Amino acid sequence: MADPGRKLRGLVVPMLVAGGLALLAVQLAPMLARKVVGSDRGGGEAPVARTASVTEVDRFVAETLPASGAGTRLDQRIDGEVQRATWQLPPGRDAAEVAEALREAARREGVEVHVVAQDLLDQRVRVYAGAELRHDLLLIPSLPPASSLPRPVNRRERPLVALIIRGLGATQAEAVVEAPIPLTIAVRPYTPYALPTARDAALHWQEVLVDLSDVDVPDAGAVRAAMEAVPHATGLVMGERGAGQAAGIAGAQVVVAPRPPTLVPEALEPRLLVPWQARDRRAEDLEARLHHLAQTQGHTTLMVDIDDVGLPGLMEWAGRANELGIRLVHASEALRPIDMIGMLDVDNPRAQ
Numbered sequence: 001m002a003d004p005g006r007k008l009r010g011l012v013v014p015m016l017v018a019g020g021l022a023l024l025a026v027q028l029a030p031m032l033a034r035k036v037v038g039s040d041r042g043g044g045e046a047p048v049a050r051t052a053s054v055t056e057v058d059r060f061v062a063e064t065l066p067a068s069g070a071g072t073r074l075d076q077r078i079d080g081e082v083q084r085a086t087w088q089l090p091p092g093r094d095a096a097e098v099a100e101a102l103r104e105a106a107r108r109e110g111v112e113v114h115v116v117a118q119d120l121l122d123q124r125v126r127v128y129a130g131a132e133l134r135h136d137l138l139l140i141p142s143l144p145p146a147s148s149l150p151r152p153v154n155r156r157e158r159p160l161v162a163l164i165i166r167g168l169g170a171t172q173a174e175a176v177v178e179a180p181i182p183l184t185i186a187v188r189p190y191t192p193y194a195l196p197t198a199r200d201a202a203l204h205w206q207e208v209l210v211d212l213s214d215v216d217v218p219d220a221g222a223v224r225a226a227m228e229a230v231p232h233a234t235g236l237v238m239g240e241r242g243a244g245q246a247a248g249i250a251g252a253q254v255v256v257a258p259r260p261p262t263l264v265p266e267a268l269e270p271r272l273l274v275p276w277q278a279r280d281r282r283a284e285d286l287e288a289r290l291h292h293l294a295q296t297q298g299h300t301t302l303m304v305d306i307d308d309v310g311l312p313g314l315m316e317w318a319g320r321a322n323e324l325g326i327r328l329v330h331a332s333e334a335l336r337p338i339d340m341i342g343m344l345d346v347d348n349p350r351a352q
Helices: 004-041 054-067 096-110 195-204 220-229 283-297 310-321 339-340
Strands: 072-080 083-088 112-118 122-129 131-142 159-166 184-187 207-211 233-237 254-256 299-305 327-329
Touching: 004 310, 054 096, 054 122, 054 131, 096 112, 096 122, 096 131, 159 283, 159 310, 184 195, 195 207, 207 220, 220 233, 220 299, 283 310, 299 310
Parallel strands: 083 131, 159 184, 159 299, 159 327, 184 207, 207 233, 233 254
Antiparallel strands: 072 083, 112 122, 122 131
16 A cells, blocks of 8 residues: 555655745846846946936936036937937047046946947947946047148058948949959848959959858858858958857958957957948048047058948048058058058167
8 A cells, every 4th residue: 555655755845846946046037137138238247236217317317428528419319218329529538538437427326337449439338227228328539630641751651541341242333343542342242243343343453351240150161151152352351259250261361350359269360350430420520530540550440331421421532542641551451560551660660
């Protein structure tokens, strides 16, 4: 005859185990949620303390931005529940310093703020209300208007500027491809005009890259197939997570990435180029940035979409870059500025 006690224990023990697992899940859920939210925002874990409400966040932004020296708001738009705005800093104000002041003020007020450097000069500030993004702010510095740079007698000593135009292949783009200036053309594979665009670009001595910035790249085999689909391609334009896939592609002389990868494979590092991006800026702003970065760093690389509003003005500027004391080069040439620019400092021959 079966033991009733044993049957009872057989029912109670699974119930206790299930109850314990449920209690553990309840305790771990907030920790996992903070971990996931923090990693999605790219700024570490979310705070354990209570986050500010929408009203408190809006008040914080409205009061703290002017007090931090953010300057003038150039534009503002509503994207669902998110308020996006661009702020032009006063002359002499550094975007990183203003962003840090905002972060310190947010820490005192209990507001969650994440700051990301962007395009070498800007700072993007994201302010959260609870788990949701509420304000997306772009802080841009004021730069002096573009003017002609001193023209050295030796042409090799002029600052270098490489222009990468991506997104070609969906339509014809003869005005860009056939421009009588050195450009780097990034062509999307498997598009209607990918083959003729790459061919014409090569015939006009333009550098050709494969544009994979908006394509999911599962492995190196997919990268290799894309390169074979774009004739004359010597490199790649990768997206946020795909730069590492290009490490094993021997034919890639240059790999363009939107930001430095967290881990750069040793084989990829000498070929990695991280440009700044146009992002629908006015032509005057693009020119001022190009001149400022070229003059202060000796070389800079700009990536612009084929449908960007600033491209026509940028092409007009590129046509007279030589008169302005700037030397246009291809993206692969921008990887070796010492060879291309030469020795600028006679007292320190290795200085760039």
